[in-house]
Amino acid sequence: MNKTVADPLLGAVLEERYRVRGMIARGGMATVYHALDERLERTVAVKVIHPAYATDPSFVERFGREARSIARLSHPNVVAVYDQGSHNGLAFLVMEYVPGRTLRQLLTERGKLAPEEAIGVLGPLLSALAAAHRVGMVHRDVKPENVLLSTDGTVKVADFGLARIAESSRATSTKGVMFGTVAYVAPEIVTVGTADPRADVYAAGIVLFEMLTGQPPYRGETPVSVAYQHVHAEMPAPSERTKGVPYALDDLVLHATRREPGARPPERRRRDAGRAPGRGQRPRDDGRAAGHRAAGAPLGDAHRGGAAGQPGLQPAGRHQRPRKSERHRICRGRCVRARARPRAVQL
Numbered sequence: 503m504n505k506t507v508a509d510p511l512l513g514a515v516l517e518e519r520y521r522v523r524g525m526i527a528r529g530g531m532a533t534v535y536h537a538l539d540e541r542l543e544r545t546v547a548v549k550v551i552h553p554a555y556a557t558d559p560s561f562v563e564r565f566g567r568e569a570r571s572i573a574r575l576s577h578p579n580v581v582a583v584y585d586q587g588s589h590n591g592l593a594f595l596v597m598e599y600v601p602g603r604t605l606r607q608l609l610t611e612r613g614k615l616a617p618e619e620a621i622g623v624l625g626p627l628l629s630a631l632a633a634a635h636r637v638g639m640v641h642r643d644v645k646p647e648n649v650l651l652s653t654d655g656t657v658k659v660a661d662f663g664l665a666r667i668a669e670s671s672r673a674t675s676t677k678g679v680m681f682g683t684v685a686y687v688a689p690e691i692v693t694v695g696t697a698d699p700r701a702d703v704y705a706a707g708i709v710l711f712e713m714l715t716g717q718p719p720y721r722g723e724t725p726v727s728v729a730y731q732h733v734h735a736e737m738p739a740p741s742e743r744t745k746g747v748p749y750a751l752d753d754l755v756l757h758a759t760r761r762e763p764g765a766r767p768p769e770r771r772r773r774d775a776g777r778a779p780g781r782g783q784r785p786r787d788d789g790r791a792a793g794h795r796a797a798g799a800p801l802g803d804a805h806r807g808g809a810a811g812q813p814g815l816q817p818a819g820r821h822q823r824p825r826k827s828e829r830h831r832i833c834r835g836r837c838v839r840a841r842a843r844p845r846a847v848q849l
């Protein structure tokens with residue numbers, strides 16, 4: 503006997519407008535479908551919250567409020583939110599449909615990305631975050647699953663603000679929604695439980711680390727052990743795990759993931775970071791492990807080659823100073839950039 507229970511949402515028309523055509527994927531909090539908006543005759547993605555959340559009476563209300571604020575966010579690198587509603591008590595969100603795949607899927611297939619490709623994803627990711635931060639919104643769940651890579655080469659960030667409602671939901675208070683995302687969690691979220699834009703910067707730094715090395719920096723038997731490392735461990739430089747990572751990208755990761763939120767790059771610096779050079783910069787070639795950059799050293803030092811002492815004189819674990827000719831090229835970031843444009847990932 504076939505025990506498969508058909509998904510009652512398949513074929514359903516939500517609020518007399520969105521005809522659910524097929525399932526895209528199930529996430530921890532919701533299932534995402536592609537659907538036809540019969541009024542505008544276009545394909546949309548519909549995210550329907552799992553029934554576990556329907557038991558929380560305030561959830562649908564908070565979900566609607568959050569959806570309205572996300573809908574105000576209009577940016578080419580943010581997945582647009584068109585509408586929200588509820589169907590048989592299940593809250594749903596109607597979004598722009600992004601054909602393609604997630605950064606997670608790409609990393610699963612490819613392992614890691616070339617530095618130019620990583621920058622090609624990082625730039626739009628930072629732009630999307632900056633647009634949200636400017637209107638006072640924090641993503642809170644920046645991770646490769648929420649970075650969508652469209653078949654036309656556009657990078658789009660999904661799920662702004664949704665983690666906040668999930669975390670505050672009774673349905674997650676016992677299960678802990680953070681479990682799925684702990685690899686990217688900023689130390690202050692672990693210790694104090696608060697998240698401001700700088701927590702997104704931290705998570706973006708971890709995503710960059712993972713793009714460059716194929717693994718997040720911390721792994722452990724339990725989510726708690728991973729969270730502990732975010733708070734207490736020293737962030738490794740990507741080049742310690744993967745040969746050929748330009749030291750500017752090491753700096754970027756280490757700066758974005760500083761334990762102290764105030765030490766992470768401010769928005770102005772992050773804008774430059776999205777255009778950080780990839781090829782054209784000499785990868786670290788001394789074979790030594792790189793440690794944290796000097797406390798308080800600004801991100802701009804990565805471009806100036808300033809986070810280091812003289813070759814041979816610097817303490818172990820510090821960055822090697824580039825050669826003079828190299829410094830020239832880095833210092834004049836423009837000429838390096840001209841040769842090292844961020845490259846769109848090939849799907």
Ligand SMILES: Nc1ncnc2c1ncn2[C@@H]1O[C@H](COP(=O)(O)OP(=O)(O)OP(=O)(O)O)[C@@H](O)[C@H]1O
Pocket residue numbers: 526527528529530531532533534547549581597598599600601603604647648650660661682683
């Ligand atoms: N707007 C969209 N267009 C196309 N596919 C999408 C869209 N939004 C989400 N998806 C797909 O649906 C999947 C599930 O998304 P969902 O946000 O529910 O879970 P997740 O981000 O993978 O993990 P989590 O449950 O922790 O949020 C995504 O991984 C992606 O493949």
Ligand SMILES: [Mg+2]
Pocket residue numbers: 529647648660661
């Ligand atoms: Mg998601």
